[in-house]
Each structure stands twice: as structure tokens, then as C-alpha cells.
Amino acid sequence: MLTPMMPRTVWLLILVGASGACGDSSGPPPPPPPPPASPHHLSFTSQPGTGLVDSILSPAITVEVRDSVDRRIAGANTAITLAIGANPGTATLRGTKTKNAINGTATFNDLQLDHRERGYTLVASSGSVVPDTSTGFDVYAPLVVDAVASGSTHTCALKRGVATYCWGTNTVGELGDSTTTPHLRPGRVRTDQQFDTISAGYFLSCGISSAGAGYCWGDNLDGRLGDSTYTYRTSPTRVNGGLSFREIANGFFHSCGLTTTGTAYCWGGNNVGQLGDSTQGSGSLAVRSVVGGLTFSMLHTRNYHTCAIATGGAAYCWGTNSYNVLGDSTVDYGLAPEPVIGGLSFLSIAAGNIHTCAVASSGAAYCWGDNRSAQLGDGTATGQHATPRPVLGGHAFVAVDAQGPFTCGLTAPGEVWCWGRGYGTEPVKITQAPAFVAISAGYQHVCGVTATGALYCWGDNSNGQLGDGTTTNRSTPTRIVY
Numbered sequence: 001m002l003t004p005m006m007p008r009t010v011w012l013l014i015l016v017g018a019s020g021a022c023g024d025s026s027g028p029p030p031p032p033p034p035p036p037a038s039p040h041h042l043s044f045t046s047q048p049g050t051g052l053v054d055s056i057l058s059p060a061i062t063v064e065v066r067d068s069v070d071r072r073i074a075g076a077n078t079a080i081t082l083a084i085g086a087n088p089g090t091a092t093l094r095g096t097k098t099k100n101a102i103n104g105t106a107t108f109n110d111l112q113l114d115h116r117e118r119g120y121t122l123v124a125s126s127g128s129v130v131p132d133t134s135t136g137f138d139v140y141a142p143l144v145v146d147a148v149a150s151g152s153t154h155t156c157a158l159k160r161g162v163a164t165y166c167w168g169t170n171t172v173g174e175l176g177d178s179t180t181t182p183h184l185r186p187g188r189v190r191t192d193q194q195f196d197t198i199s200a201g202y203f204l205s206c207g208i209s210s211a212g213a214g215y216c217w218g219d220n221l222d223g224r225l226g227d228s229t230y231t232y233r234t235s236p237t238r239v240n241g242g243l244s245f246r247e248i249a250n251g252f253f254h255s256c257g258l259t260t261t262g263t264a265y266c267w268g269g270n271n272v273g274q275l276g277d278s279t280q281g282s283g284s285l286a287v288r289s290v291v292g293g294l295t296f297s298m299l300h301t302r303n304y305h306t307c308a309i310a311t312g313g314a315a316y317c318w319g320t321n322s323y324n325v326l327g328d329s330t331v332d333y334g335l336a337p338e339p340v341i342g343g344l345s346f347l348s349i350a351a352g353n354i355h356t357c358a359v360a361s362s363g364a365a366y367c368w369g370d371n372r373s374a375q376l377g378d379g380t381a382t383g384q385h386a387t388p389r390p391v392l393g394g395h396a397f398v399a400v401d402a403q404g405p406f407t408c409g410l411t412a413p414g415e416v417w418c419w420g421r422g423y424g425t426e427p428v429k430i431t432q433a434p435a436f437v438a439i440s441a442g443y444q445h446v447c448g449v450t451a452t453g454a455l456y457c458w459g460d461n462s463n464g465q466l467g468d469g470t471t472t473n474r475s476t477p478t479r480i481v482y
Contacts, residue, residue, distance in 0.1 A: 037067040039078055041130035044122075045105070048134055050469075052481060053116050053141040056095070060109035063124045063132065065101050072104040078126050080106040084113075085123040085133050091115035093122075116141035116482070140481035143186055143467075144453035150403065150442030151200030153463040156207075157186065157447075157455055158198050164189040164207055165482065166200075168465035173234030174203050174218030180234060184464035184471070186482040191215070191236045200442075201250025201302070201403075207236060212244030214257055222253040223285040224268030230285075241265070241287035249301035249351075251319075253283070256306050262295030264308055264337075272304050273335035274319035280335055290318070291336045302351040302403055307358075308337070313345030315358055323354045323370035324386035340368075342388045352402030353443070357409075358388070363396030365409050373405035375420035377427055391419065392426040404443035410436060416448060422459070431476045432456070448477060455480040 046062040065076035081098045084091065095111040113120065118138040125131040143165065145157040154168030154175060165186035166175040173180055176189035193215060195207030204218030204225065215236035216225040223230055226239035239248075239257070243265060247258040253269025256276075265287045266275040273280040276290035294316065299308040305319030305326060316337035317326040324331070327340035340358075344366065349358040355369030355376060366388035367376040374381035377391035395417055397409040406420030409427065414435025417427035422444070434456065436448035445459030445466060456477035457466040464471055467480045 036075070037071070037073050039065045039073060039076055039126070039129045040068040041066055041070075042080060042124045042126060042132040043070070044124060044132055044134045048111075048120075048122055048137045050137055051113065051139050053139055054112055054114055056109070057111045057113070057137075060107050061111065061122070061134070062108075063101075063106045065104045065106075065126070065129070074104050076101050076104040078106075078129065080124055080126045082108055082111065082122050082124055085121035086119055086136065087117075088119045089115040089117035091117065091120070091139070113139045115139065140185075143455050143480045143482045145449060145455050146453060147198050147438065148440045148447045148449050148455060149198045149200040149205070150440040150445055150447050150457075150465070151205065152202045152403070152443040153465050154200060154203075154205075155440075155442065155445070155447055155457065155465050155467060156189070156198050156200045156205050157449075158195050158207070159453070160196055160210075161194055164191070164195050164198060166205060167467040169203070169463045172203050172219040172232040174200070174205050176205060176217040176235050178235045182464060184467070184469045186467050186480065189217075189236065193236060197247060199248050199250055200440075201255075202252050204250055204255075206239075206248040206250060206255065208245045208248060212246070212260055214239035214243065214245045214248050216248070216250075216255065222269030222283045224250065224253060224255045226255060226267045226287060228285045239267075239287065240285075243287065247299055249299055249306070251301040251306065252303040254301070254306075256290075256299055256301045257287075258296055258299040258308070262297065262311065264290040264294070264296055264299055264306075266290060266301075266306065272320035273333040274301075274304055274306060276306065276318040276334075276336055278336045280333060292316075294337060298349065300349055300351045303353055305334070305351055305356075307340075307349045307351045307356055309346050309349055309358075313347070313361060315340040315344070315346045315349055317351070317356065323384045325351070325354055325356050325369040327356060327368040327386070327388055329386045340388065342366075344388060348397075348399040350400045350402045350407070350441075352407060353404050355402065355405075355407070357391070357400045357402055357407045359397045359400055359409070363398070363412075365391035365395070365397050365400055365407075367391060367407060370405075373421040374423075374425040375402065375405050375407050377407060377419035377425070379425050381425050393417065395427060399439070401439055401441040401446075403441050406441070408439055408441050408446055410439050410448075414450075416446070418446065430458070433477075447480075 318334040357367040
């Protein structure tokens with residue numbers, strides 16, 4: 001209570017203080033919320049990856065709506081459209097190409113391209129919003145072939161009437177694309193020729209045209225390309241002699257071919273009598289006929305020896321007899337075709353690195369020569385054998401193939417069984433989804449072709465010889481695309 005003696009000034013202070021004490025004590029009101037961010041640009045947050053023709057691109061492609069400071073706009077439901085940017089082929093983009101963003105992100109999970117090419121891009125757009133372009137990506141197609149040939153560190157295959165393809169090492173032009181650049185995926189051989197058969201060996205390849213002309217490319221050690229020179233070739237060059245071949249096979253320093261009439265010819269190095277012309281030491285740039293007057297149904301050459309099946313089924317071999325690879329129970333060179341002892345009739349034969357295997361008319365496989373890597377399939381991994389020994393397992397094979405220290409056999413139902421280094425002392429079945437109609441064994445890898453022309457490879461891939469775009473080894477058959 002104020003008294004009459006209290007000064008006027010005090011009255012005013014008390015009134016002012018009382019007035020302030022009775023006001024709102026919650027503080028100033030909050031500032032108004034900022035206006036919603038405006039879409040400024042789009043951004044790919046999940047890029048398209050390498051894909052297959054007519055298959056959904058994976059992983060799913062995601063595009064975000066972002067503001068001017070590159071933040072995703074969480075509430076944006078903008079409609080975003082994808083289209084092909086760079087189109088190196090004539091592809092059409094299929095699937096749902098326009099999606100509304102959900103919480104600022106649009107997801108595209110069913111897009112496909114219908115043409116194989118490399119270097120595609122996609123463009124994301126939405127009205128006046130700044131668009132974005134994806135990183136480049138490739139679209140491949142499954143390789144469809146009629147025949148395959150596995151070399152030491154490269155592979156070749158062909159589709160009759162279409163093209164010949166090679167991949168892997170290219171040290172001296174063995175891929176035939178006019179370069180010495182290696183490839184991890186199939187690339188076309190540079191030639192106007194259409195080949196019906198293909199072979200591949202130690203840094204070289206050969207093909208036979210539909211007219212029977214032989215062509216080879218790659219390394220020309222001792223003249224084994226057959227073009228009368230020692231010059232390596234980066235694209236196919238004609239084998240001299242004007243012969244009509246149905247088969248060509250490649251050794252380490254020499255090559256041999258079988259004509260349409262069943263006559264065998266060889267050319268190149270002859271240091272251990274591998275030309276089969278009854279001489280040793282002097283190689284030949286010219287194609288020489290194998291002596292003996294025999295006609296053969298098939299022929300196979302690897303490293304320093306050659307084996308062939310004569311009309312009637314008897315097997316003959318010539319060249320080095322190191323580790324008894326000739327199967328004639330001697331240790332001498334075979335300067336001319338020597339009969340494999342045992343009296344067996346054979347359907348298929350394969351000269352490996354330092355061993356030989358063949359399929360008898362009964363379907364049983366027999367092997368002889370070196371066995372230190374268990375490549376003979378007799379349950380052991382020791383020594384060598386001078387005469388044919390049966391492969392364990394009781395399997396009925398239609399063909400065998402070998403190049404390195406292992407062997408693979410193909411059965412009539414399309415199963416593949418392998419033995420030797422990396423597999424074991426007796427045949428091991430290869431895990432496979434498709435049935436194969438043909439196989440080819442390289443030095444450390446194998447490829448197989450199905451009835452529909454699908455190509456699968458497995459084994460060592462340190463040089464890209466499997467053709468799957470990597471250098472990762474594969475223990476099971478992997479589908480090859482290009």
C-alpha cells in the first residue's frame with residue numbers, strides 16, 4: 001500500500017514493473033517455416049550395370065530429386081523419365097520408363113535393351129529440372145557358336161556363315177584381329193573368310209574355309225603357320241600347297257593337316273621327327289606328306305607328337321616318344337606313323353602335352369604316356385606307360401581331348417568327365433547345367449558347346465582365356481557372352 005509520502009517517481013516505477021510482470025512469459029513466437037525446397041536437378045544414385053540383351057538391367061536404377069545445394073528432397077513426388085543417351089547401336093529401351101519419385105527417389109527395375117553394344121548411357125529428365133546422365137555401360141549377348149578350340153592361353157570359336165571369334169592372350173597375333181592386344185571377351189577375327197572348323201594351340205590358331213583352304217595366324221615358330229615364312233601373323237594367312245583340308249592341328253613347333261581325301265600332311269619344325277616324313281632335324285616351310293600311304297579319319301597334334309586314326313580304326317602316332325607318348329612300346333622317335341600296340345579299334349584320339357588318350361569303338365577310354373599328373377586316369381599318379389591302359393570308371397565316351405597335364409572325355413548324353421592335374425587320378429564329373437555336344441581342352445582350361453550353340457568355359461582364366469570378361473578362375477562351366 002502506497003503512502004501519501006511516497007514520491008511520484010516511485011509510483012511510476014512500481015506501475016511499470018507491475019505491468020511487465022503481468023505480460024506473456026513464453027518468449028517471442030517461433031519464426032515461420034522455410035518455404036519447401038524446389039527441385040533443382042536429378043542425380044543417378046544407382047547406375048546401370050553391364051547387362052545382357054533382352055534381360056532386365058541390374059541392379060535396379062535409382063534417380064533422386066535434389067535441391068540447389070544437392071540435397072535429396074524427401075517429399076518430392078516428381079515424375080522422372082529415363083531415355084537412352086548415347087546409343088552406339090540401334091537399341092530400343094523397353095520397360096517402364098517413367099516413374100513418380102517416392103520420398104524424392106524414383107526406382108526403375110524392369111528396363112531392358114534389345115541390342116548388344118558397348119558405351120550406352122541413360123538420361124534422366126523431369127520437365128524444367130536439370131537432367132542427369134548415367135555412367136557408360138555395356139550390353140552383351142550370349143555367344144552362339146558351332147565349334148570351339150581351346151589353345152594354351154587363348155580360345156577361338158566360330159559360327160558358320162557368321163564370324164570367327166578369339167579371346168585371351170594375343171602375344172603374337174593369335175587372336176587374329178590385326179593387333180597384339182589381349183581380350184577378356186570374344187572379338188572377331190579379321191578376315192573375309194568364313195571358316196567351317198577351327199583349331200588353337202601354343203600361341204597360334206588355324207581355320208579351314210568352306211572351300212577347304214587352310215588359314216593360320218599367330219606365332220610362326222619354325223614355319224608352323226604354313227605360309228612359307230617365319231613371320232608371325234596377326235590375321236589369317238593361307239597355308240601353302242593348295243590342299244583341301246578337313247582338319248588342322250597344332251603342335252609346339254609344327255602343324256599337321258588332314259585333307260578331304262584322308263591324307264596327312266605336316267609342316268614346320270622336325271627336330272624329333274614330328275613331320276612324319278621319315279626324316280629328322282630339318283624342318284620344312286613347305287607342306288610335306290606323311291609317309292606310309294595311310295588314309296586317316298581324324299588327326300590330333302600337340303607339342304612334339306601327332307596321332308591319327310586310320311581307316312578301319314587303328315591308331316598311329318609319330319614324333320617324339322618321350323614318356324612313351326607314341327604307345328608303340330619303344331623309346332625311339334617315330335619318324336613315320338607307328339601303330340599303337342594293343343590291337344584296339346578307336347573312334348577318337350587326342351595327343352596331350354606328354355601323354356595320349358583315345359576312345360575305343362566300345363566307348364572305353366585308354367591312355368598312355370606320362371602319368372605324373374594322373375592324366376592317364378588309371379587311379380595312380382606315378383610313372384609312365386608305354387601301352388594303352390583303360391581309364392577307370394566304366395564310362396562310355398564319344399570323344400576325348402587333351403593339351404596340358406589332364407584329359408577330358410565327353411559321353412553321348414553330354415556329360416563331361418575330367419582327370420589329371422586339378423581333377424584327380426580318375427574321372428570326375430564336371431558340374432554342369434547344359435548337355436554338351438563338343439568339348440575342347442586347353443593347357444589349363446576347357447570349353448564346351450551345347451546343342452543350341454551356347455558356349456561355356458571353365459578352369460584357369462589368368463589370361464582371360466575363358467572369355468567372361470574377367471581373369472577369375474572358374475571351377476564350373478560359365479556362359480560366355482560378347
